[in-house]
Amino acid sequence: YGGMGLDFSYNVAVAEELGNIRCGGIPMAIGVQAGMATPALTRFGSDALKKEFLVPTIAGDLVVCLGVSEAGAGSDVANIKTTAVRKGDEYVINGGKMWTTSGCQADWMCLLANTSEGPPHRNKSLICLPMNLPGIHVAKKIDKLGMRSSDTAQIFFEDVRVPSKNLIGEEGKGFTYQMLQFQEERLWAVASVLTPLETIIQETIDYTRQRKVFDQTVLHNQAVHFRLAELATEVELLRSLLYRTVALYVEGNDMTKFASMAKLKAGRLAREVTDSCLQFWGGMGFTSEVLVSRLYRDLRLTSIGGGTDETMLSIICKYMETLPSK
Numbered sequence: 001y002g003g004m005g006l007d008f009s010y011n012v013a014v015a016e017e018l019g020n021i022r023c024g025g026i027p028m029a030i031g032v033q034a035g036m037a038t039p040a041l042t043r044f045g046s047d048a049l050k051k052e053f054l055v056p057t058i059a060g061d062l063v064v065c066l067g068v069s070e071a072g073a074g075s076d077v078a079n080i081k082t083t084a085v086r087k088g089d090e091y092v093i094n095g096g097k098m099w100t101t102s103g104c105q106a107d108w109m110c111l112l113a114n115t116s117e118g119p120p121h122r123n124k125s126l127i128c129l130p131m132n133l134p135g136i137h138v139a140k141k142i143d144k145l146g147m148r149s150s151d152t153a154q155i156f157f158e159d160v161r162v163p164s165k166n167l168i169g170e171e172g173k174g175f176t177y178q179m180l181q182f183q184e185e186r187l188w189a190v191a192s193v194l195t196p197l198e199t200i201i202q203e204t205i206d207y208t209r210q211r212k213v214f215d216q217t218v219l220h221n222q223a224v225h226f227r228l229a230e231l232a233t234e235v236e237l238l239r240s241l242l243y244r245t246v247a248l249y250v251e252g253n254d255m256t257k258f259a260s261m262a263k264l265k266a267g268r269l270a271r272e273v274t275d276s277c278l279q280f281w282g283g284m285g286f287t288s289e290v291l292v293s294r295l296y297r298d299l300r301l302t303s304i305g306g307g308t309d310e311t312m313l314s315i316i317c318k319y320m321e322t323l324p325s326k
Contacts, residue, residue: 001042001050002058007250008184011035012191012242019195022291024298025150027192032101033057035188036306037066037110040126040177044169053108053128065106067097067113067129067155068178074099075311077112077178078120082157084113084127086164091115091127093135093160099305103153104141106131112174124174128166135160146297183249183256185306186263190242193266193302197235197273200292201228204277211282224280231273238265257319264312267303274299 004010011034018027041054056062073079082095093113097103108130115125129136139154169177205228208218219225245258274296278285285292303309 001055008187009246009250011184012187012246015188015191016195019192019199022199023147023149023294024192024196024301025147028147028301029102029150031185031188031192032066033064036181036185037064039181039184040110040168041128043180044126044173044177045128046165049128049166049168057108062107063102063105065100065102065109065131065153066181067100067103067109067111069099070096071098071154075308077175080112080114080124082111082113084111084115084125084162086115089164090161091164091167093127093129093157093162096139096154096156098154099142100153100155101150103155104138104151109155110168112178115171115174118172121175122172124178125171126168126174126177127162128168129160129162133160133162146294146300148297182307183259186259187242187246187249189302189306190238190262190266193270193299194235194239194242196295196299197270198232200274200277200295201232201235203291204228204280207284208280213282218280227276228280231276234269235273238262238269241265257316260307260312260315260319263302263307264309264316267309267312270295270299270302 014034015027015031018030021027038054038057041049045054053062053064057064067082068077068080070080070082072081082093082097084091084093091113093111095113097109097111100106100109103109108128111127111129112124113127114123116123135158137156137158139156142152142154144152168174205219208224211218241258241262245255245262248255248258274292278292278296281290281292284290287293
């Protein structure tokens with residue numbers, strides 16, 4: 001379909017390389033296109049759907065967004081309220097989506113909606129939804145703390161009619177498909193923070209080496225250079241966990257626990273590194289003129305998007321069998 005047919009480890013290599021871009025919004029937008037909104041279509045979509053939506057998306061001719069989160073259902077995917085009711089050879093969609101990356105400019109959406117009244121994990125389906133259909137309203141571009149170069153939309157659907165042939169895979173399997181997409185999304189998120197964290201540690205070393213306080217460089221303080229060494233070590237440990245997880249995934253193993261651990265650690269380490277480094281920049285770190293302040297804002301999303309830290313902890317606990325069974 002226009003791609004190179006490579007395994008997922010190459011996606012991770014791309015995500016790491018995109019970390020050289022000096023902001024978080026652009027790598028995130030590419031990540032949505034490459035590893036968050038298209039995997040289900042790639043795995044389970046019909047040949048006709050792939051030709052209509054996947055081929056031009058891979059080529060970069062179309063922009064895709066992922067319609068999962070809602071105002072009352074972020075990490076709690078099972079609780080989404082948007083419906084797609086089957087009427088003849090169409091679905092009629094009503095509801096809305098929130099926090100939709102690239103939603104203002106998207107040509108189509110990989111939409112998760114309730115297609116039946118059944119149990120919440122078996123009543124959802126994924127649908128390829130063209131964004132130019134009547135009844136789709138992009139309400140606003142959300143003003144955010146970070147990721148400011150990425151448009152994030154609130155979108156409403158009012159009796160939107162889409163052909164039933166736009167269903168991805170089987171009806172009722174959308175939740176399962178989405179959970180599989182989430183694993184790739186989380187690994188992409190981990191890979192995408194590694195290079196920025198390395199960059200900001202190195203830039204902090206360079207800055208504190210030349211910045212003087214009380215007649216000596218800031219870096220000369222043992223507390224500073226020990227802390228930077230510790231943070232660099234943590235980044236390398238995160239990289240090792242990521243590579244192990246990706247290797248398991250490529251081999252066809254269930255890596256949900258390790259992916260959740262890596263996502264949890266990435267979010268927390270992103271906060272720890274940017275906060276610690278910003279402190280060493282002093283007042284300059286509190287300005288908008290330096291990269292550390294941008295990454296402090298941009299990378300804060302890692303602990304929220306694609307599943308919060310608390311959601312990752314719950315998944316890890318389930319795999320460790322530390323939670324009581326219901």
